[in-house]
Amino acid sequence: MLKKNDVIEVEIVDLSHDGAGVAKAEGLVFFVENALPTERIRMRILKVNKKIGFGKVEAYLTKSPYRNEDVDVAYLRTGIADLGHLKYSEQLKFKTKKVRDSLYKIAGISDIEVAPTLGMEHPLHYRNKAQVPVRRVNGQLETGFFRKNSHDLMPIEDFYIQDPVIDQVVLAVRDLLRRFDLKPYDEKEQSGLIRNIVVRRGHYSGEIMVILVTTRPKIFCIDQLIERLVAQFSAIKSVMQNINNQPGNAILGKEFRVLYGQDYITDRMLENHFQIAAPAFYQVNTEMAEKLYQTAIDFAELNTEDIVVDAYSGIGTIGLSV
Structure with a gap:
């Protein structure tokens, strides 16, 4: 046994x-x-x-x-890149197999063709949004990602799949939080101020939004912090505060405040322009979202008399694209 x-x-x-x-x-x-x-x-x-x-x-x-020997095991241990140890061409085959298996095991369908998974030319550094926890590790405020199935933070500076500029902004915010001695959140003690840093960056526009998720409204020296941050990144159009004083895993609370600039950034998808607010749902992989939407539009073969219902539409990226 x-x-x-x-x-x-x-x-x-x-x-x-x-x-x-x-x-x-x-x-x-x-x-x-x-x-x-x-x-x-x-x-x-x-x-x-x-x-x-x-x-x-x-x-x-x-x-x-088909093993990818170059991947850092930290990306596997945190779930940042669950399949990072597998070569990308094989990842696409794996995803096709998962769809085929799900159709068979869940729906009992085995006589339908599952087309090959569409992939990216460069499948790294694509995410236009980061949600990064802030915790104290070995006595110092750190940003990173939780180890799988735990709340143990692994400090990370290169997030592998995020827009590199977003990574730079996260590190700059981290350093400023340290400089102004702002306290990271302690989940066990339910203490500290800074819970998460959320950063959005427009894929085409390059506009940046920074969201500081805090446990309470007042942030010490926030004007000086923002002044230094914007001096480093002129593309920052919005700095928001989100207040989340509830225990649990939810990243954002219900209350948002504008600390700098406006309450949205802009970007485009399939030539439509969108205003993206802090809590808005927007596909994190713009390149593949455009490919996905266009493929669906081509399959639909819509004409001028068809009616499209865009249910659960987020900010309307699908409905406005057709």
Whole structure:
């Protein structure tokens, strides 16, 4: 009978939806971080339940030819890039397979063609929005991302999939928060001021919005902080404050205040121009959103007599595009 800390040899036979390798041993299904199909590994068992278990790689006995060796494991451990250890061309095939499997397993449909997943030419640094927690790590205010299934912050400076300018703004805000000795949020003690930094940047316009999520309204030296931040990034058109004093995982509260400039930035999608407010839903990958929308429009073959209902429309990017 397998138990915690046993080390066994297994072959990875599949990937879970969040990029964990899937192995089978003695009637159990194990999920293993940073392991790919066809790989044989020496696995240490971390946890065993009645039907499933979790393990970690102790050693690779054989490696997949599709492994991406360049990815930082921090991106896997935080979920920033769950599939980052898999070459991008294989990620697209994996996503196609997930759609096909879901149609079969959930809807019982097996006789429908699933087209290949459309991809990006450069599948990095594409996100036009960042939501970054602020916590104290080793006595210092840090920004980064939580380790999977935890609230333990891993300090990160290059977020891999975000617009590099957004990363620069996050670091600049972090340094200014340190300079003015503004206290990071402490979830256990329900204390501190700064919970999250949210940054939006227009893909085409380059306009920037910075949102400081705080536990209470007053921010010490906020005018001086904003003056220094805007001096570094002239594209900042909006600095907002969001007040969230509630426990829990919600990033934003209900109250917004304008600290600088206006309460929106502008950008375009499929040649339509949009005003994007702090709480607005807007696709985070502009390039692929345009490709997705245009593909749907082409499939729809609409004419001038058709009526389109844009339900749950956000700021209307789909409806206005057709």
